[in-house]
Structures are given as structure tokens and as C-alpha cells.
Amino acid sequence: MQSPIRLGVIGCGMISQAHAVAIRFNEHDGLVRCVAAADPDPTxxxxxxxxxxxxxxxxSDGLDVIADPNVDAVVLITPxxxxxxxxxxxxDAGxxxxxxxxxxxxxxxxxxxxxxxxxxGIVAQVGFQSRFHPIIQTLRELIESGELGAPMGYMLRDDQYWPTGAIVPGHSxxxxxxxxxxxxxxxxxxxxxxxxxAWLFGPASRVxxxxxxVFGYSVEDTAALTIEHGSGVIGNLLSVFNGVRGREERRLEVFFEHGAVELTTDFVVGAPEDSLLIQRPDQPAERIDVDALRKASFARRGCDPERDYYVYQYFAYRAFALALREGTQTTPNFDDALRAHSIVEAGYRSCDSRLPFDLGDL
Ligand SMILES: NC(=O)c1ccc[n+]([C@@H]2O[C@H](COP(=O)([O-])OP(=O)(O)OC[C@H]3O[C@@H](n4cnc5c(N)ncnc54)[C@H](O)[C@@H]3O)[C@@H](O)[C@H]2O)c1
Structure with missing residues (x-):
């Protein structure tokens, strides 16, 4: 049996708590163990x-984690x-x-x-855990299979209770x-x-x-984007840091040539927000049993369907550890992150100029 990958974590703040749960579960699976942690704040x-x-x-210094010879892989969770x-x-440390x-x-x-x-040339994963959500993965499978024809357009509304110190004391x-x-x-x-x-519809070409x-901070709390993808798909993204404590949801509607899909998700495994509706021609809309879908997805990945995984970060760590074991590159990686950042940057440039922005100009 291979020994677990020895992780060194840098930054032990708010979201490190979710990482800690994911690490603990993956340690239970024999894949990783956290051997070092750094934060200037010992508490x-x-x-x-x-x-x-x-x-x-x-x-207290993250650089010491990177230099620690007992650390095989670095986890970066600082601001x-x-x-x-x-x-x-x-x-540099490789x-x-x-x-x-x-x-x-x-x-x-x-x-x-x-x-x-x-x-x-290092293996480098980025913390886009949404890709590991079974509902999002089901949508991708529907797109790849071509069963509903080609995707035409989408609407995505994405909101989160504003995680700031001004609204939640002590938070980031x-x-x-x-x-x-x-x-x-x-x-x-x-x-x-x-x-x-970008994962579902390909890289964006114009935003x-x-x-x-609205809340008066130097960062925006509401943004609306119209996105054109190189594949031809077009869609709208509404992004909101909301003032509704306890609320966090993504809602995505995708129209295909011969079908329509509506889904809602949250970041927590098995959240009440989860839903999936698939409409095929001449048939009533099918509301998918998301509990069964989730358990089937876990079983397919070789994970216990009955276990309470809590956050999808578990699967992100699992993918990272398995890639390291198998000597392959992992996804979502820095190339994926560049595609996502390019959409965001094009959005900000368009906000400044009040004109559409071509991603080719980045
Ligand atoms: N994937 C997700 O869904 C998700 C969710 C929340 C946050 N994040 C990201 O995670 C990162 C951390 O966010 P957070 O909310 O945990 O922030 P935070 O401010 O709550 O915690 C960050 C911690 O890093 C520590 N720190 C600062 N500099 C350090 C250094 N040089 N070495 C070691 N520790 C250092 C701070 O003392 C603090 O404890 C950010 O990039 C954030 O955008 C991702």
C-alpha cells in the first residue's frame, strides 16, 4: 500500500475549516495526511x-511549510x-x-x-470544487452525450451571503x-x-x-455579464453578494436544441438547495431524484454512497491525491483557472469601458 501524501497547509482561516474536513476524510481513505500548518495566528x-x-x-510563516522536507505537497489557503x-x-521548490x-x-x-x-511543470490544482458537484457533472454528461442536441444559451444566477467582517464579525x-x-x-x-x-460550454470569446x-464597499456586490463562448453558446451570469444571512445558491438554466435543464446547487453535499429538472420534447419535465443521483455518483467514484462528505472539497482533494499517485496532471488546474480569470477580467474591463470586451485582447 502506498503511503499517504504528506500535506503542508498555509493559511488556517475561515475556509481552511472546510479543507480540514476534506483532509480528514481523505486521511481516512489513506490518501493524504496533514503534517504541517502555518498561520501567523497560532489560535x-x-x-x-x-x-x-x-x-x-x-x-508562523508559510515559506517554512514549503521548505519543510517532510511536506510532499503544499495547500495554499491564505487571503x-x-x-x-x-x-x-x-x-521553485518543485x-x-x-x-x-x-x-x-x-x-x-x-x-x-x-x-x-x-x-x-508541477502538478497544480485550483480550488474550483463546484466541478465535483454531481448535478453539475450530470449536466456536463448531458452536453457531452449530445442527447438533447447542442446547448444554445443559458442563464446563471449565483449568490452568496456577503462573507465580510462588516457583516459577519471576525470573518475575512x-x-x-x-x-x-x-x-x-x-x-x-x-x-x-x-x-x-468554461468547462461546460468552452472558453469565452467576448463579455x-x-x-x-449597493453596500458601499470598494468591491462590487452585484455584477451582470453577457458571455459569448467560442463554441457559439451565449448566456447571462448574474452574480450577487447578498444581504440575506443563511442564503447561498447557484441556479443555472440551459436551453438545448431539443431540451431544457434547470438546476440549483449549494456548496454543501446534500444541501436542500439541490435540484435538477430535465425537459425533453413531448414529455413532462422530469424532476431527478438528487439523493439517488448523488449516491450513484459517489459509488461510481469508488466512494461510500452512505458517507456524509459535507463539502465537495473532499472530491477535489481526492482528485489531487490520485493525480499525484498516478503521476498525471490534475483538473481543475492553472490552465482552467486562467480561462475562468479571463472571463472575470473581461467583465471588469467591460464595466470600465461600458463596451463589450474581446478576450483575445487580454
Ligand atoms: N473554494 C472556495 O469556495 C473558497 C471559499 C472561501 C475562500 N476561498 C479562498 O481561500 C482563501 C482564504 O480565504 P479565507 O476566507 O479562509 O480567508 P481568512 O482571512 O479567513 O483566512 C486566511 C488565513 O491565512 C492566514 N495568513 C495570512 N498570511 C499568511 C501567510 N503568509 N502564511 C500563513 N498564513 C497566512 C491568516 O492569518 C488567516 O488565518 C482566499 O483566497 C479565498 O478567496 C475559497
Whole structure:
């Protein structure tokens, strides 16, 4: 039996809690073990290891995790503005990397990091866990099979309760500041949706966008994009950081030549928001049993259908660990992230110019 991949985690804040659960489950599967954690705040490490399990080494500086010879692969979960230095150091060290999205606050740095990772040849995954959602995967299978004909257009509404210190005490207040976060609901949250859209319909070619700052922060809380894909598919994305505590949902409607699909999802496994409706010609709309779909999807991936996985991050880590074991590149990787970031950047440029923006001009 192969020994587990020894992970070193950098950044033990809010979302590291979800990573900790995913790491714990994957440790149970014999795939990974967290051996090191870094955060300048020691109490943050305490909270992380309370879920992930005690680590062999604790550091205040993330660079020490990368240099630790006992760390096989680096997990980067710091606020976005700190990613650059740590991605470059991990690439230089030649260690595999699991990096949270967005890669960086500015598109120029995103491009720099993608080039550095490509040049280094490291296996590098990006935290786009939405792709691992069985409902999203079912939609992709429907597209690939051609069963409903070609996709024509879509509407995607994506919203999340605003995760800032001003609204939730103690939560990641850097998200409200454009100099730290680089952007609001479009970059910080809906980059997940941009990844999903590029994965489903191919790379985007042109974007027209507008945005608002209703809560008065320097980052936007509302953005609306019209997206043209190179495949010909066109669609609309509405992205909202909402003020409705407890709410977080993605709703996607796709029209095909011979069918229509409506779905809703959340980030939590088995969330009440999950739904899938498929309409075929001359038939009543079929409401899919999403519980059965989820369990079948888990079983197909060799996972226990009855286990409570909690977050889809579990499957993201599983994919990362299996890619490292098999010596293959993983997805979603930095190339995928560049495609998603390109949609976001084109959106912001269009907001500035009030004109459509061609992605070929990036
Ligand atoms: N995939 C997702 O769905 C998802 C969800 C939320 C956040 N994120 C991303 O994850 C990242 C972290 O977000 P968060 O909400 O956990 O932020 P956070 O502010 O809650 O936590 C970040 C932690 O990193 C620590 N830190 C800062 N610099 C460090 C360094 N050099 N070395 C080690 N630790 C350092 C901070 O002390 C803090 O504890 C961001 O890029 C964010 O966009 C992704």
C-alpha cells in the first residue's frame, strides 16, 4: 500500500475549516495526511488541527511549510493577495500545489503565476470544487452525450451571503477592500461559476458587463455579464453578494436544441438547495431524484454512497491525491483557472469601458 501524501497547509482561516474536513476524510481513505500548518495566528492553527488532526510541525510563516522536507505537497489557503509569493516559492521548490481561488487579485499576476506553474511543470490544482458537484457533472454528461442536441444559451444566477467582517464579525474582512481582494462578488465568488461555464460550454470569446456597489464597499456586490463562448453558446451570469444571512445558491438554466435543464446547487453535499429538472420534447419535465443521483455518483467514484462528505472539497482533494499517485496532471488546474480569470477580467474591463470586451485582447 502506498503511503499517504504528506500535506503542508498555509493559511488556517475561515475556509481552511472546510479543507480540514476534506483532509480528514481523505486521511481516512489513506490518501493524504496533514503534517504541517502555518498561520501567523497560532489560535487559527489550533482551530484547524482540531478538525484536520494534530500536525507534526506548526509555523508562523508559510515559506517554512514549503521548505519543510517532510511536506510532499503544499495547500495554499491564505487571503488572495498573499498567493503570489507562495505560489512562486512552491513552483521553485518543485512541489505539487493545491491553491485556493482566485489565484491573485490582479489579472497580470494571475498570468504571471500561470506561466510560472507551467514552466515549473508541477502538478497544480485550483480550488474550483463546484466541478465535483454531481448535478453539475450530470449536466456536463448531458452536453457531452449530445442527447438533447447542442446547448444554445443559458442563464446563471449565483449568490452568496456577503462573507465580510462588516457583516459577519471576525470573518475575512479583506474581502471588502479592492486593494486586498482585487474584486467582489464576480472575482471572489462567481469565479467558480466562470470555471463551470468554461468547462461546460468552452472558453469565452467576448463579455459585456455592468456592476453595482449597493453596500458601499470598494468591491462590487452585484455584477451582470453577457458571455459569448467560442463554441457559439451565449448566456447571462448574474452574480450577487447578498444581504440575506443563511442564503447561498447557484441556479443555472440551459436551453438545448431539443431540451431544457434547470438546476440549483449549494456548496454543501446534500444541501436542500439541490435540484435538477430535465425537459425533453413531448414529455413532462422530469424532476431527478438528487439523493439517488448523488449516491450513484459517489459509488461510481469508488466512494461510500452512505458517507456524509459535507463539502465537495473532499472530491477535489481526492482528485489531487490520485493525480499525484498516478503521476498525471490534475483538473481543475492553472490552465482552467486562467480561462475562468479571463472571463472575470473581461467583465471588469467591460464595466470600465461600458463596451463589450474581446478576450483575445487580454
Ligand atoms: N473554494 C472556495 O469556495 C473558497 C471559499 C472561501 C475562500 N476561498 C479562498 O481561500 C482563501 C482564504 O480565504 P479565507 O476566507 O479562509 O480567508 P481568512 O482571512 O479567513 O483566512 C486566511 C488565513 O491565512 C492566514 N495568513 C495570512 N498570511 C499568511 C501567510 N503568509 N502564511 C500563513 N498564513 C497566512 C491568516 O492569518 C488567516 O488565518 C482566499 O483566497 C479565498 O478567496 C475559497
Amino acid at each position: 487559527a492553527i489550533d482551530r484547524f488541527v482540531a478538525i484536520a488532526g494534530e500536525v507534526d510541525s506548526r509555523y 488572495t493577495r498573499f498567493h503570489r509569493e507562495l505560489v512562486l516559492a512552491t513552483s 512541489k505539487p500545489l493545491f491553491c485556493e481561488k482566485p489565484l491573485a487579485p490582479t489579472f497580470a499576476v494571475v498570468q504571471e503565476l500561470c506561466t510560472a506553474v507551467a514552466d515549473s 474582512s479583506w474581502r471588502s477592500d479592492i486593494s486586498e481582494a482585487g474584486g467582489g462578488t464576480l472575482l471572489e465568488h462567481s469565479i467558480h461559476s466562470c470555471d463551470v461555464l 459585456y458587463a455592468t456592476k453595482r456597489h
